[in-house]
Amino acid sequence: MAAKYQTGTEPQRIWVTEIGLNDGIEFHLISGESPDRVEELYQSGGRDFVLAATKGEERVPGRACGSCEYLGGCDSLIPLNGFLQANSPGPWTRSVSASDLVLYEACPSRWYMEREIHLPRVEEGSEPLLRGLATHQWLAQAHGRAKACSADELPDPADIDRLGSVGEAAVDPGDYELAYPFLRSHLDCCPLHDESIRSLTAERTLYAFDAQADAVIATKADAFWLRGDTLIMREIKTVQAQPEADKDEIFSAFLAVAWDLVALDTGFIGHFGAARGEVQLEILSPDAAVVHTYSTDDAALMKMARGRIRRLGRDWLADVQWTPTPNPGCTHCSVRRWCGVRDAWAHAVATKVAAGAEDISLAS
Ligand code: SF4
Numbered sequence: 001m002a003a004k005y006q007t008g009t010e011p012q013r014i015w016v017t018e019i020g021l022n023d024g025i026e027f028h029l030i031s032g033e034s035p036d037r038v039e040e041l042y043q044s045g046g047r048d049f050v051l052a053a054t055k056g057e058e059r060v061p062g063r064a065c066g067s068c069e070y071l072g073g074c075d076s077l078i079p080l081n082g083f084l085q086a087n088s089p090g091p092w093t094r095s096v097s098a099s100d101l102v103l104y105e106a107c108p109s110r111w112y113m114e115r116e117i118h119l120p121r122v123e124e125g126s127e128p129l130l131r132g133l134a135t136h137q138w139l140a141q142a143h144g145r146a147k148a149c150s151a152d153e154l155p156d157p158a159d160i161d162r163l164g165s166v167g168e169a170a171v172d173p174g175d176y177e178l179a180y181p182f183l184r185s186h187l188d189c190c191p192l193h194d195e196s197i198r199s200l201t202a203e204r205t206l207y208a209f210d211a212q213a214d215a216v217i218a219t220k221a222d223a224f225w226l227r228g229d230t231l232i233m234r235e236i237k238t239v240q241a242q243p244e245a246d247k248d249e250i251f252s253a254f255l256a257v258a259w260d261l262v263a264l265d266t267g268f269i270g271h272f273g274a275a276r277g278e279v280q281l282e283i284l285s286p287d288a289a290v291v292h293t294y295s296t297d298d299a300a301l302m303k304m305a306r307g308r309i310r311r312l313g314r315d316w317l318a319d320v321q322w323t324p325t326p327n328p329g330c331t332h333c334s335v336r337r338w339c340g341v342r343d344a345w346a347h348a349v350a351t352k353v354a355a356g357a358e359d360i361s362l363a364s
């Protein structure tokens with residue numbers, strides 16, 4: 001059909017073939033059929049879906065907004081002009097989140113392969129990943145009811161028949177077992193014990209547009225709340241042991257805090273009708289919960305936050321090379337099979353060790 005309408009050449013036989021990028025296996029969806037037969041198949045099984053897909057009017061902002069022609073005139077994205085503090089727009093419209101910049105900072109090539117051209121990845125289903133996911137899912141379900149979490153809703157994992165209404169709706173029983181100690185720690189600091197808090201949204205990505213940089217800004221905080229005229233963004237992290245670090249060191253370790261502060265200050269506060277913003281970073285370990293609070297009223301902190309986003313954002317926005325940067329994370333990089341320098345870091349370390357060097361940090 002496409003050949004007929006786009007080239008004017010009359011097709012004789014038609015093949016539509018999927019080729020797996022992972023395994024190279026070919027699968028023929030249509031195999032050597034005549035144009036009349038393909039027309040018949042389209043009318044009977046495809047046309048209704050095509051019509052349904054092209055008449056939608058509901059706008060659902062997402063990462064794909066970055067490639068939408070209508071982006072500049074769409075009011076579904078929250079204005080966040082100047083978020084990246086770029087002097088000029090990038091070479092084309094792009095989408096970015098805090099986790100994008102974390103990935104980019106470690107290796108631009110990995111970011112490009114994972115997030116931009118979506119090469120098949122090999123992910124390790126690590127325990128920290130699974131427990132973090134389960135903890136977030138359980139808390140999103142619990143906080144969606146706008147009431148404080150309680151111990152009654154957290155049965156012992158050995159008693160999975162009593163998973164409870166929150167757990168049953170949110171997590172797989174096996175993953176609940178991993179999340180259980182972290183959720184118990186959360187009970188001590190559940191913010192919904194404060195009845196003056198109003199929940200706006202939980203576990204939802206907000207999409208905004210920085211017109212100055214021509215970039216879609218994706219922000220996923222674990223919860224957005226209003227307390228009086230303060231807009232609160234809550235970030236929750238699970239760790240095996242509480243870090244021995246002060247509030248400033250924690251700020252440096254979690255880019256999401258700087259990201260959220262700048263997003264609040266640049267547009268979210270006004271968008272949600274608040275007067276100030278606050279980022280609460282809740283760090284959960286099996287034996288404790290610690291909440292660090294950062295305010296947009298803190299001028300020195302805001303200067304640091306803006307500087308961090310500006311430096312990383314500027315590099316990312318202007319980049320068209322995506323140079324690989326071998327680093328200690330290469331051994332478990334999800335796209336290492338596509339990377340030509342995947343073993344460069346390991347070889348460099350081995351060479352230093354063979355030469356008897358005591359410092360194998362590769363800093364020099
Ligand atoms: S293997 Fe290393 S250098 Fe290659 S893309 Fe992954 S992180 Fe970057």
Ligand SMILES: [Zn+2]
Pocket residue numbers: 139142143148149186190191192
């Ligand atoms: Zn809670």
